[in-house]
Amino acid sequence: MKHIRNFCVIAHIDHGKSTLSDRLLDYTQSVNEREKMDQQLDDMDLERERGITIKSHAIQMHYTHTDGQAYVFNMIDTPGHVDFSYEVSRSIAACEGALLLVDATQGIQAQTISNLFLALEHDLEIIPVLNKVDMETARIEEMADQMIELTGCAREDIIEASGKTGIGVPDIMKAVVERVPAPEGDPAAPLQALIFDSVFNPFRGVIAYVRVMQGELSSLQQIKFVATGAEYQANEVGAMEITPKPTKKIGCGDVGYIITGVKNSSEIKVGDTVTLKDNPGEMLSGFEEVKPMVFAGIFPLDNDDFEPLRDSLEKLQLNDASLIFEPETSAALGYGFRCGFLGMLHLEIVQERLFREFGMDVITTVPNVTYRVTDTKGVVTEIRNPAELPEQNNRQKVEEPIIYAQIITTTDYIGSIMNLCIEKRGTLTKQTYLSPLRVELHFELPLAEIVFDFYDRLKSISRGYASFDYQPKDYQETDLVRMDIKLNGENVDALSALVHRSKAQYVGRGMCKKLKELLPRQQFMIAIQAAIGAKVIARETLSAMRKDVTAKCYGGDISRKRKLLEKQKAGKRKMRQFGKVEVPQKAFLECLKLD
Numbered sequence: 201m202k203h204i205r206n207f208c209v210i211a212h213i214d215h216g217k218s219t220l221s222d223r224l225l226d227y228t229q230s231v232n233e234r235e236k237m238d239q240q241l242d243d244m245d246l247e248r249e250r251g252i253t254i255k256s257h258a259i260q261m262h263y264t265h266t267d268g269q270a271y272v273f274n275m276i277d278t279p280g281h282v283d284f285s286y287e288v289s290r291s292i293a294a295c296e297g298a299l300l301l302v303d304a305t306q307g308i309q310a311q312t313i314s315n316l317f318l319a320l321e322h323d324l325e326i327i328p329v330l331n332k333v334d335m336e337t338a339r340i341e342e343m344a345d346q347m348i349e350l351t352g353c354a355r356e357d358i359i360e361a362s363g364k365t366g367i368g369v370p371d372i373m374k375a376v377v378e379r380v381p382a383p384e385g386d387p388a389a390p391l392q393a394l395i396f397d398s399v400f401n402p403f404r405g406v407i408a409y410v411r412v413m414q415g416e417l418s419s420l421q422q423i424k425f426v427a428t429g430a431e432y433q434a435n436e437v438g439a440m441e442i443t444p445k446p447t448k449k450i451g452c453g454d455v456g457y458i459i460t461g462v463k464n465s466s467e468i469k470v471g472d473t474v475t476l477k478d479n480p481g482e483m484l485s486g487f488e489e490v491k492p493m494v495f496a497g498i499f500p501l502d503n504d505d506f507e508p509l510r511d512s513l514e515k516l517q518l519n520d521a522s523l524i525f526e527p528e529t530s531a532a533l534g535y536g537f538r539c540g541f542l543g544m545l546h547l548e549i550v551q552e553r554l555f556r557e558f559g560m561d562v563i564t565t566v567p568n569v570t571y572r573v574t575d576t577k578g579v580v581t582e583i584r585n586p587a588e589l590p591e592q593n594n595r596q597k598v599e600e601p602i603i604y605a606q607i608i609t610t611t612d613y614i615g616s617i618m619n620l621c622i623e624k625r626g627t628l629t630k631q632t633y634l635s636p637l638r639v640e641l642h643f644e645l646p647l648a649e650i651v652f653d654f655y656d657r658l659k660s661i662s663r664g665y666a667s668f669d670y671q672p673k674d675y676q677e678t679d680l681v682r683m684d685i686k687l688n689g690e691n692v693d694a695l696s697a698l699v700h701r702s703k704a705q706y707v708g709r710g711m712c713k714k715l716k717e718l719l720p721r722q723q724f725m726i727a728i729q730a731a732i733g734a735k736v737i738a739r740e741t742l743s744a745m746r747k748d749v750t751a752k753c754y755g756g757d758i759s760r761k762r763k764l765l766e767k768q769k770a771g772k773r774k775m776r777q778f779g780k781v782e783v784p785q786k787a788f789l790e791c792l793k794l795d
């Protein structure tokens with residue numbers, strides 16, 4: 201155990217965690233030439249395409265220290281986006297140290313601070329690393345001062361590094377050995393292993409990633425999951441190298457995986473403790489419950505896929521502990537699930553993963569936050585769905601969640617960011633200058649206002665020079681209305697939205713306009729209306745047209761015509777019918793991207 205080091209890499213989004221992790225893997229020759237590629241730990245296609253880390257990834261490396269002693273490093277690369285901070289908090293629980301990366305051209309950003317606090321709460325040893333020092337625009341001394349101020353470290357504690365050129369990598373390795381404490385724990389005590397992540401493998405069942413806190417686990421031993429009570433044999437245990445490497449046992453203090461052949465995903469929960477059936481240890485304190493911020497309905501494109509969708513969501517949940525869901529029905533869409541997400545990016549990623557990993561084509565309804573409604577008798581209920589909002593005369597008041605938001609930016613953009621926050625019904629509570637050119641703004645904002653386009657607009661008005669983080673604060677009374685969208689007079693409940701009365705007109709107009717662009721023209725005219733109760737507040741008209749896909753095939757090539765008609769038919773399968781109007785799958789979320 202003296203020669204194990206467990207650490208994670210934390211930073212603000214895009215500060216170079218995945219790139220630097222690659223260099224550490226190269227340095228320890230953890231990946232052979234044939235397997236090598238960029239961003240090796242971001243193994244999901246989606247992560248590579250978007251260039252962001254969505255999941256934490258654990259990996260084992262072998263390092264020989266300058267004194268000749270061999271060490272085992274378990275490193276966890278974590279995501280930087282605020283929607284995935286739950287991943288970071290779970291990874292931290294498996295480690296004793298953290299590399300805190302700061303981009304030398306950008307300095308401390310909002311998630312640098314929030315991730316640092318997460319790590320400090322768990323008493324991790326922090327190794328400050330100033331990354332991207334190879335860049336011409338790096339301002340090393342200025343950023344080092346910022347880090348000293350934030351972490352209280354000494355100048356010589358800060359390692360200057362570059363994931364691109366590999367500068368600083370040997371110093372990081374050395375610092376991990378010398379500064380990160382070795383794990384503690386009693387190898388002879390009854391087994392206690394914390395499940396910090398899991399994944400479903402169609403061939404092998406659930407694979408649980410664990411950190412052994414006490415005791416040890418050998419393959420073929422009988423194990424028990426304390427919270428769920430399920431008992432299984434550990435068919436295989438091992439270390440997480442670039443490809444999983446089976447071992448005879450995972451020892452005390454180590455990070456590894458367990459394969460049990462469990463096919464029923466409800467028997468394994470992230471945060472649960474694994475122990476031995478015959479010599480059980482106590483339950484470890486798990487993780488704080490995640491509180492989803494945004495709720496939306498997820499419905500199968502094809503009504504018959506309800507059960508397969510449940511199965512897919514359960515499997516996805518294994519790998520994404522922050523996803524929650526419960527069944528719901530919609531008049532327009534039939535049976536589906538109301539799901540809770542940590543933010544809009546999380547929602548998009550879940551929809552995309554359902555499609556890519558499970559072949560599930562789904563429709564996502566307009567997202568909303570949780571509201572608290574007090575009815576006329578004084579009974580308080582939480583609602584997560586527009587259909588649940590009682591009529592005005594059946595309720596006393598509605599309250600909405602408020603958040604504390606921190607925005608770090610340069611002084612050039614203070615004005616436009618203030619305007620954006622005021623437009624979003626926010627109030628400025630504090631303004632602190634971090635340096636003559638950088639400022640930290642604190643706002644109280646309704647969560648509902650940041651759900652849709654806040655992040656994108658903040659990025660565009662600040663040209664990327666603003667970072668944003670938030671925590672829930674409390675609930676405050678609000679003037680809420682349900683806005684419905686009608687297509688040729690027919691209510692489409694999947695497009696109903698809960699909005700503040702002052703925003704109803706803006707959102708209604710925007711959605712109608714966007715829907716006009718998104719709906720394909722059909723053989724008849726379509727009236728697109730936004731309404732509050734019986735009152736129409738916005739309207740657009742889509743004129744009629746028949747798209748003759750075979751028009752360009754003059755002449756007699758029947759097979760080509762047939763092919764085009766087939767293609768048109770396949771396209772229609774991605775639509776849902778409301779009355780006579782067909783709505784394409786992508787229109788449901790796209791119509792919220794108001795300009």
Ligand SMILES: Nc1nc2c(ncn2[C@@H]2O[C@H](COP(=O)(O)OP(=O)(O)OP(=O)(O)O)[C@@H](O)[C@H]2O)c(=O)[nH]1
Pocket residue numbers: 211212213214215216217218219220251252253254278279280281331332333334335361362363364365
């Ligand atoms: N010049 C230079 N560019 C770098 C360095 N490290 C990373 N980059 C670039 O910075 C961008 C972001 O790097 P990533 O490694 O994906 O950042 P990340 O922190 O893992 O991103 P998330 O996990 O999504 O938060 C990429 O375009 C990298 O090529 C560096 O040391 N020098």
